[in-house]
Amino acid sequence: MRQIALLIIFIFSTFISFSQKQNITVTKKDGTVLSVKRYSSKVKYLKLVFENETTQELSYNQLDKIEYEYKDRKKVEKITEQFVRMSERNGSMMKRVVSGECNLYENLGYQSVTYYYAKKDTDKVATKLGSNSFMDVANYKKAALEYFKDCPSIIKKIKKKFKRKKIKELVEFYNNNCL
Numbered sequence: 001m002r003q004i005a006l007l008i009i010f011i012f013s014t015f016i017s018f019s020q021k022q023n024i025t026v027t028k029k030d031g032t033v034l035s036v037k038r039y040s041s042k043v044k045y046l047k048l049v050f051e052n053e054t055t056q057e058l059s060y061n062q063l064d065k066i067e068y069e070y071k072d073r074k075k076v077e078k079i080t081e082q083f084v085r086m087s088e089r090n091g092s093m094m095k096r097v098v099s100g101e102c103n104l105y106e107n108l109g110y111q112s113v114t115y116y117y118a119k120k121d122t123d124k125v126a127t128k129l130g131s132n133s134f135m136d137v138a139n140y141k142k143a144a145l146e147y148f149k150d151c152p153s154i155i156k157k158i159k160k161k162f163k164r165k166k167i168k169e170l171v172e173f174y175n176n177n178c179l
Helices: 002-021 134-147 153-161 164-177
Strands: 024-028 033-036 038-041 047-050 055-059 063-071 077-084 091-096 102-108 113-122 127-131
Touching: 024 038, 033 047, 055 113, 077 102, 102 164, 127 134, 127 164, 134 153, 134 164, 153 164
Parallel strands: none
Antiparallel strands: 024 033, 024 063, 038 047, 047 055, 063 077, 077 091, 091 102, 102 113, 113 127
16 A cells, blocks of 8 residues: 555656646757747657647758756756767767866766766767666777877776766866867
8 A cells, every 4th residue: 555655646746746837948050049938859859848739840960959957855956968979970969967168078878877978169079988787888989098198097987086977077078178
């Protein structure tokens, strides 16, 4: 009986959290700012829904960023998402975790695996640095050493200090000390 009561409370609180009004700001590359009620990612474009329920399709080539606030019980987090190319043909909407000349992005994959991609301002395509999956341990160090090879001080730290769980700190160090 207790489990059923907890399940009902969980479902009710989920509906309340999803029904809260959220301000979503979409910024286009030409500087135009749009305020939307919600959006959804499609293969080649973003579908925007405005307050009056009208819709608009926005090509990823026109999109600069999407910003909104995520509120939970203890804190408010400002989220910025951008369309990031993972290859010449494919890309995805990703949460920007670190901003600078080298940006770090999170991409949620299957089975709660989070993939991390780095992209310098000069790069056309983001580079996968690793994930939180235990299967990706060996690939992280190899990818990070190759991607950040232009900075000798970070190479030493990757070999000693910056393990896979510290990808965010690694990119912050790169932005602060290597550029």
